[in-house]
Amino acid sequence: MATTEIKHQPEVLEAVIIRFVGDSGDGMQLTGTQFSDTSAMFGNDIATFPNYPAEIRAPQGSLYGVSGFQVHIGSVEISTPGDEVDLLVAMNPAGLKTNLHAVKPGHTIIVDTDAFTKKNLEKAQYDSNPLEDGSLENYRVIEVTMTSLTKEALKDVEGLDNKSITRSKNMFALGMVYWMYDRSTDHTIAFFKNKFKTKPQLIEANTKVLNTGYYFAETLELIPNxxxxxxxxxxxxxxxIIMGNTATAWGFLAASEKCGLDLFLGSYPITPASDILHELAKHKHFGVKTFQAEDEIAGITSAIGASFAGNLAITTTSGPGLALKGEALGLAMMIEMPLVVVNVQRGGPSTGLPTKTEQSDLLQTLYGRNGESPVIVLAASTPSNCFDFAYEAAKLTIEHMTPVVLLSDGYIANGSAPWKIKSVSDMPDINNNIIHKAKENWHPYDRNEKTLARDWAIPGTPGLEHRVGGLEKDRISGNVSYVPDNHEYMVNIRAEKIMRVQNSIPELTTAFSDEGDLLVIGWGGTYGSLYSTVKHIKEEGFNTIGFAHFNYINPLPKNTAEVLKRFKKIVVCELNNGQFAKVLKLNFNDFNILQFNKIQGLPFGNEELVQKFKQLVK
Amino acid sequence: MDTTVENKYTFKDFASDQEVRWCPGCDDYVILRAMQKALPEIGVKKEDIVFISGIGCSSRFPYYMDTYGMHSIHGRAPAIATGTKLANPNLSVWVITGDGDSMAIGGNHFIHALRRNVDLNILLFNNEIYGLTKGQFSPTSLVGQKTKSSPYGNTQPPFSAGELAIGAQARFFARIGGNTPKEMTQIFIEAEKFKGTSLIEVMQNCPIFNDGCFDQFTDKAVRADKQLFVEHGKPMIFGKDRNQGLVLNGLKLEVVAIGENNITEEDILVHDAKEQDPTLHQMLVRLDYPKVMGVIRSFNDITLEERKDAQTQEVKSNSKFRKTDDLFFSGDIYEVE
Structure with missing residues (x-):
């Protein structure tokens, strides 16, 4: 393979950020995924960020049809896909126009000059060709006639139509980048062999184009080093390498195997949560039952029905779907059955920004139901710990007999990162509340003294026939009860049951500093951005900044107030208008809680955080 | 798994300790008793029976049955029951619903349950009115019907449950008057024995908000002349004197008198409930006179759970994955020293 022939002396970098952009049909997601997988196997830490339009094939060449994939690779710990990029690969003018702002001045841009036609420039709303008008003077631009070179490379390969030829030009770009960063093409060629098993001409074509790009970069004098x-x-x-949504799905697989209950998923497709349904639908070999329902409501209610029958039942959705599931989630809470709802948050309100990320469903999750209806709320914070929190959600719902909402978001759900594989044998035990035999004087609302979880009597068990339902129930018999005192008692006990989950969850920890001038608080998917920023500032000598990240939202960790107390200032950073800040203010009114919010459908950038934190510690 | 037992139960075994709270004179009492009588004959073990209801007067039903049960939320019982049945196909799952619950707020779940053909029994109490919310028109109320929310008369044309159901691919549809308990019990037994989604529409009188709405064909005095009770394989004959019958005239059903105009029993249509083509079943459903009762459609078809189970068995036998470890440690994995 070509890697053995490398004669150049590579410059060693700690970390590099690369962004591939092109039309939504240009295969940028595939190109980016291949590069990140190859780098991970090489041993780099990685973080990725796909950024694509809601339209599957937006009009070619248009600004809003640009699809991008950013990857951050490093020999150091990588916690985010990064902000500004070292290398931009732009397959067309629209991609260049919409992404140029992200390129570090003086850094490299590779463009397919064949795509810079008059028509494409117009579509990208360029008045003049940026390759000619001097507007890219501050960058190192590598102009490559990628489409023509691809066509030339493939002119002797038989059985290819024009479309397949032009579509493989992304592999030319990938080949170039592989050479630039000293990566082997082996993994990608193996990928072609597997993917195009039945189409050998496509294996040949893609391999040829990949290698042509690789050799082109090697011999090209335009690349100085x-x-x-x-x-x-x-x-x-x-x-x-695992994507957040896959990790979520696998966490449930692991929990199902551990607890011995079949996994049932009732779901209705919605961006960006559908990949969990797709993933679990593949795993019938583990006895997983997936049910694509007629709507969001049937997604959750079928799961409630499956839970009633003794399955580990889950439903997956995103913001608008959670709104539709609200009443049923209240039912699950009222009948005190295990159920996990996964909400992969996206930009809202209403249909909002389906393919972009946001954390604006927190208040809906906590309070978006009629009546006093608390549920356990968890938030995963990295692509790989989606596995842990899916598992934890399943464990808590089964052990505490109350629904759990697991919050994820488009950023970690579609992002990928290395995952140190966990075996089910290493995961904590899951203890259920199933009652197998009729006991004398048994009642459906008999509770575990410690957790207050009620017994789980599953249809098919003789002697335990009983009725549950959304009407208020007598505290012991479970029969319908309108008695005023009983209602208040039941409302309180359902709330107390959630509070007692505090005994089952870890305490809040701080990173970098246990006390000091500023505590940076985050929750959910912003972990990487916040962690890397505080780390960076600490390295600059700001020693009085601490960082606390919440994965447990309801109930909050027991020691939360203790932690807050140790800092002079507290800033809650979130991708919404201050929802978690509100929650903290509601719970702890002794603290002056500051906010840093962003609602652009994008993750935090390190630079904006650095500025904010420095200003706060001044 | 065999979940049936010898006839050891009586109807009392299925009565819960809860006081029944429907209005005096309501047909719901008749339906409850018919069910409690049908279950011992069906013979499924008590612990394997689940009643799932939505919201409405009818949906209190599970509280009165000493089986497993869930009184859920408005319109969603078919979706909940689908989850229950898929999770444990050994259970005998009944859905209890009303005309508003199934065809207004829960219309989507209702039609999709029928389309999928999960082995559920859906018992629809149709009284052409909203009872629990105290007297608004329902999706089966007649045009012109005066109700609390239509004081000048209802302006919305009604659904026919049977037409809607058969249009939604229902394999089993039966209809019965709320005041004929013996026939009702038999229909419940047939519905439970049928593999697939069975829909039973009970024309149930609401004595408070829509009293007498079905009298023109359910009243004891006219019942024999106004109702045709169909049975598979038998000629469609009705009338006190068993001298009326149905024939097909062109594309229409026609009532003829046996013994007149040379018409004999031989000329009368024979009911074929098992026919896949629903055309004639739809015509029977639509007929106003006589009002057709009994099992109108009973077409045997593969159920959703059978399809899913077959697929799962096939995947299991071909898959290299037995435990999650096999999956997690497969494919592109790499070692870090």
């Missing part, structure tokens, strides 16, 4: 990023120091073990 090449770079490498050494393997990162990561904990030893077996790894794989």
């Amino acid at each position: 090449s770079y490498t990023v050494a393997p990162a120091k990561m904990e030893s073990g077996t790894y794989r």
Whole structure:
């Protein structure tokens, strides 16, 4: 393979950020995924961020049809896909126009000059060709006639139509980038062999174009040097690259195996949650039952029905779907059955920004139901810990007999990162409340003294026949009750049951500093941005900044007030208008809680956070 | 798994300790008793029976049955029951619903349950009115009907439950008057024995808000002449004197008198409930005179759970994955030293 022939002396970098952009049909997601997988296998730590339009195939060449994939690779710990990029690969003018602002001045842009036609320039609303008018003077621009070179490379390959030829030009770009960063093409060629098993001409074509790009970069005098990023120091073990949504699905698979209950998913397709349904639909071999329902409501209610029958039942959705599921979630809480609702948050309100990220469903999740209806709320914070929190959600719902909402978001759901693979045998036990035999004087609302979880009597068990329902129930018999005192008692006990979950969850910890001038608080998917920013500031000598990140939202960790108390200032950073800040203010009114909010459908950038934090510690 | 037992139960075994709270004179009492009588004959073990209801007068039903049960939320019982049945196909799952619950707020779940053909029994109490909310028109109320929310007469044309159901691919549809308990019990037994979604529409009188709405064909005095009770394989004959029958005239059903105009029993249509083509079943459903009761359609078809189970068995036998470890440690994995 070509890697053995490399003669250049690569420059060693700690980390590099690369963004591939093009039309939504240009295969940018595939290109980016291949590059990140190859880098991860090389031993780099990685974080990725796909950014694509809601339209599947938006009009070619249009500004809003640009699809991008950003990957951050490093020999150091990588917690975010990064802000500004070192290398932009732009397959057309629209991609260049919409992404130029993200390129670090002086850094590299590779463009397919064949795509810079008059028509495409017009579509990208360029008055003049940026390759000719001097507007790219501050960058190192590598102009490549990528489409023509691809066509030329494939002129002798038989059985290809024009479309397949032009579509493989993304592999030319990938080949170039592989050479620039000293990566082997082996993984991608193996990928072609597997993907195009039945179409050998496509294996040949894609391999040829990939290699042509690779050799082109090698011999091209336009590239003055090449770079490498050494393997990162990561904990030893077996790894794989995992996307957040896959990790979520797998966390439930693991929980199902551990607790011995079949997994049932009732769901209705919605961006960006559908991949969890797709993933679980593949795993019938584990006895997983997936049910694509007629709507969001049937998604959750079928799951409630399955839970009633003794399955580990879950439903997956995003913001608008959670709104539709509200009444049924209240029912699950009222009948005190296990149920996990996964909400992969996206930009709202209403249909909002379906493919963009946001954290604006927090208040809906906590309070968006009629009556006093608390549920357990967890939030995953990285692509790989989606696995842990899906598992934790399943564990808590089964152990505490009350629904759990697991919050994820488009950013971590579609992002990928290395995951040190966990075996089910390493996961904590899950203890259920199932009652197998009739006991004398048994009542459906008999509770575990410690957790207050009620017994789970499953249809098919003789002697335990009983009725549940949305009407208020007598505290013991479970029969319908309108008695005023009983209602108040039941409302309080359902709330107390959630509070007692505090005994089952870890305490809040702080990173970088246990006390000091400023505590940076985050929750959910902003972990990477906040962690890396505080780390960076600390390295600059700001030693009085601490960082606390919440994965447990309801109930909050027991020691939350203790932690807040130790800092002079507190700033809650979130991708909404201050929803978690509101929750903290409601719970702890002794603290002056500041906010830093962003609602652009995008994750936090390190630079904006650095500025804010420095200003606050001044 | 065999979940049936010898006839050890009586109707009392299925009565819960809860006091029944429907209005005096309501047909719901008749339906409850017919069910409590049908279940011992069906013979499924008590612990394997689940009643799931939505919201409305009828939906209190599960509280009165000493089986497993869930009184859920408005319109969603078919979706909940689908989850229950898919999770444990050994259970005998009944959905209890009303005309508003199934065809207004829960219309979507209702039609999709029928389309999928999960082995559920849906018992629809149709009284052409909203009872629990005290007297508004329902999706089966007649045009012109005066109700609390239509004081000058209802302006919305009604659904016919049977037409809607058969249009939604229902394999089993039966209809019965709310005051004929013996026939009702038999229909419940047939519905439970049928593999697939069975829909039973009970024309149930609401004595408070829509009293007498079905009298023109359910009243004891006219019942024999106004109702045709169909049975599979038998000629469609009705009337006190068993001298009326149905024939097909062109594309229409026609009532003829046996013994007149040389018409004999041989000329009368024979009911074929098992026919896949629903055309004639739809015509029977639509007929105003006589009002057709009994099992109108009973077409045997594969159920959703059978399809899903077959697929799962096939995937299991071909898959290399037995435990999640097999999946997690497969494919593109790599070692970090």
